[in-house]
Amino acid sequence: MHVLITGAAGMIGQRLAARIAREGMCAGRPLSRLTLTDVVAPPRPAGFDGPIDIRTEDSSSAAIATELAALRPDIIFHLAAIISGEAERDFDKGYRINLDGMRNLLEAIRQESAKNGLYVPKLVFSSSSGIFGAPFPPAISDEFHVTPLTSYGAQKAIGELLLADYSRRGFVEGVGIRFPSIVIRPGKPNASAGGFFSGIIREPLQGQEALLPVGDDVLFTHASPRSAVGFLLHGASLTREQLGLRINLSMPGVCVTVGEQIEALRRIAGDRAVKLIRRAPDPAAADIVKGWPTRFDARRALSLGFRAEQDFDEIIRVHIEDDLGGRLPN
Template structure:
């Protein structure tokens, strides 16, 4: 296996790196591609190569994918609120770079398994209470539109036999460690993570707003599974709604207070942000994942298990 991970120096990329090294003994090389270097402490093997590159430039993309490449995990993106604020940058990174990567895979080796990290932001409008893999895309943001276009490209490149590609729509990942980012969903991790560090945070949406979430560990396992699945089982439609579970800010905050005590709630403010709420409320509230589960993808049991997993990880 010769692997490329774009956005590989970020949280998801580094967790994916750890999982791959732990579970696959046939890896010859892993190229971690990002705008910054991989944390030196994570370069635990001479098989790991940290590459600083701009994947919006064709010449640089050619240097990172070659005929020996077997797998590409495309995680790099300009996140939701940032893509909404800077349309040109979102189109450049989220759309142009994806097509450049697909074209390079087609040129180098049509057997490459290309796993594209998509988003539930491809949905919007008047959604039913529960969607499934057949629900039409109707994005309500520039980020969602860019992801939707890329999903169609991935599907067509696979249909044409240019690359063995799949798209995985990630639930909102919580609880992420580290610091807030520019994603509209950043608060979902923040309302737990920051109080546990005795730091202030804000919940910008209605406390009862349904959220479709998954733990980082489960998402990583599902991304890896997508790289190994027999794509014939997808019956020509190469997009997968990764399993998740429904929660709400209220349930999450109640879990925090029950597992610790109510003093932690004092770090949370509740100032509404209409822009954030509009984006997040356009996403699916619940998903029928019967097909995905039948294909071997997994889900978390409940939010309490997600909470416990995070607390254990930061001890």
């Protein structure tokens, strides 16, 4: 089993590569080769004695996509993308990376099959709940209409349509994973418009101040990075028959307000941590978040075996286990 991960230097990509290498398996089959690509060199995961190819390149280009398809990996996890805030600020870059990168990869796979013999890989696409736009029903099902209110959401929505059509035509076996907000992200704040969802937990746990640009009543659905990796791996294991024609799925998660996030932090780390959160209203961030969906009816994903945390306390505990060595600093 040859596995390719684009965007492998990102947070989810690194964890996905590490788990696949550690387990030596993917989709129930032994791993024989792992190819990791990103614009910066992905770290080499431990635990796998077979070949690991580290590539530093812009996989959104048609030429690089052709090279990757020529490797004929059995499973491709297409994670390469720029995040929501950056895609909104830089229109050209957002469409080049998030849309052209997807189209070029799909077309490279089709051309590889046409020129060099039948090749139909499993393609797992990291999509986003940002494909949906307001006004929203109380809970959004997979049947809710796709009307994104951000450029990032539009790029992911078009990517889903391309994946569905290339799958329908038999060029790939695709599955689209619509992530909820993935928290708690380790490291420093990034350019994502929703980065504060992680920041208001991550920084106080480290004894540092965190800025909160929106009100406590903002409602959103979250899952941990551990769950995100689980979503991708489970998606790779599903057959075309299990998925049916609707191959893009909204993932389960924990739906809470910002205020409820803060109370979960209080239960785990105490009032001292909560006092490190400073309100700093940002109308631009609030406007972007206002156009995002909040609660999902993920019954189809659940029926197919996808799982996430049960409450936000569990998400914080996962962060402590996976990123803080199993204990709180200080």
